[in-house]
Amino acid sequence: MRDMAHVVTAGVDGTPQSAAAARWAAREAVARNASLRLVHVQVAESALDQMVVPDEDDATRQRAEQLVQAAAVELAARFPGLSLDTRTTVGEPAWVLTELSRTSDVVVIGSRGLSSLGGFLVGSVALPTVAHVQCPVVLVRTDTDSPSRDEALATGPGDQADTSRRIVAGVDVRHPCDELFAFAFEAAQRRSVPLEIRHGWEPRPYYGARPMPLAGLALEDLLDERADALAKMMQPWCEKFPGVEVDARAVLEQPASLLLRAAENGSLLVVGRRHRPSRFGAHVGPVAHAVMHHSRAPVAVVPHT
Structure with missing residues (x-):
């Protein structure tokens, strides 16, 4: 059963595409009068990684937390009054986002740039996420040589x-x-x-x-x-x-x-x-x-x- 509170969830990984997705998600959250949930998923290299909680001093976890907090600070400055929370976890990104979709109005993720064939690279996270999420999912992309493009599209x-x-x-x-x-x-x-x-x-x-x-x-x-x-x-x-x-x-x-x-x-x-x-x-x-x-x-x- 879905929560009554309205939530827009965005996956962030430090790339320009995920930054564009986070900004699009923030605008959507403001428009919906919803809260924004920023999620960074550290990819588990083995099943053991998902069972063991890293130490607080673990460098990888610290980098993940710094990444998602930096995104939160930027969005809070851009969108005053936006209700925002962050989380980091270890696992398979597509399945984490799929689980979070059960309590989300929308899931927003970034998509990579043009491939050599003239199309966009949807990738190993976006495709299974789109295939299995329980709510609408929005794919956002931006040209790395045009930082303002995502602003025009969001x-x-x-x-x-x-x-x-x-x-x-x-x-x-x-x-x-x-x-x-x-x-x-x-x-x-x-x-x-x-x-x-x-x-x-x-x-x-x-x-x-x-x-x-x-x-x-x-x-x-x-x-x-x-x-x-x-x-x-x-x-x-x-x-x-x-x-x-x-x-x-x-x-x-x-x-x-x-x-x-x-x-x-x-x-x-x-x-x-x-x-x-x-x-x-x-x-x-x-x-x-x-x-x-x-x-x-x-x-x-x-x-x-």
Whole structure:
């Protein structure tokens, strides 16, 4: 059972990416009127490391505590009045963050820079964290040669430059995704920005039991059906959030490409993933996996039933 108190959890490890994530998380905590929890996980090199509590004089532990305290001091100066606590622990970062997600509204982590293939390196911590956390997780990245980039992407109340920056949400009309709608609409309302909802669909070359090319007219009819399904899914959320400006479309395009293009200048890209009861594996779905690796905007991955 989740705590009633609202908490935003951010993982910090001393990298520029985790610093950007911590600042994004602080803004989110202020916007949500929540507390911020900064967590540094010292990677256990063996099972014995997780069973033994290091001495207070242990140099590694001291460095970890100094790191997280330095981050806390910086954020406290930037965000006066922010309720903030810190913790350090030893273990597997992904599983520690997954456990903390049970008492968090959002988990925020940094993602590394561009790889040689032109995509982002999601890494051994982010991918299993996204696959197993119990709450939405946001991946934030920053260019090391542009320290202010993360500030432009981390929107929050009162950020005049970001008031016109939209939030983009990708929806699969074949599955219920109320959790995704709730997160996206609340985020747009909190920031007073437009919300673009997109459903992408790319049919197979042949359709039906007997392999026949799908005629253009049939394509339009099927796309209209999906647009109608999207409108029906959205209706209760538009009624619940009448102040949110919404642009919803079903588009004949590969979903990940559609979302990446739509969110190119956006402040946040929201996608979903199905709940997975198993602790093993790091499957998040092809669309979420693609946007995690290639979106330049922060990516929120929302687990849903």
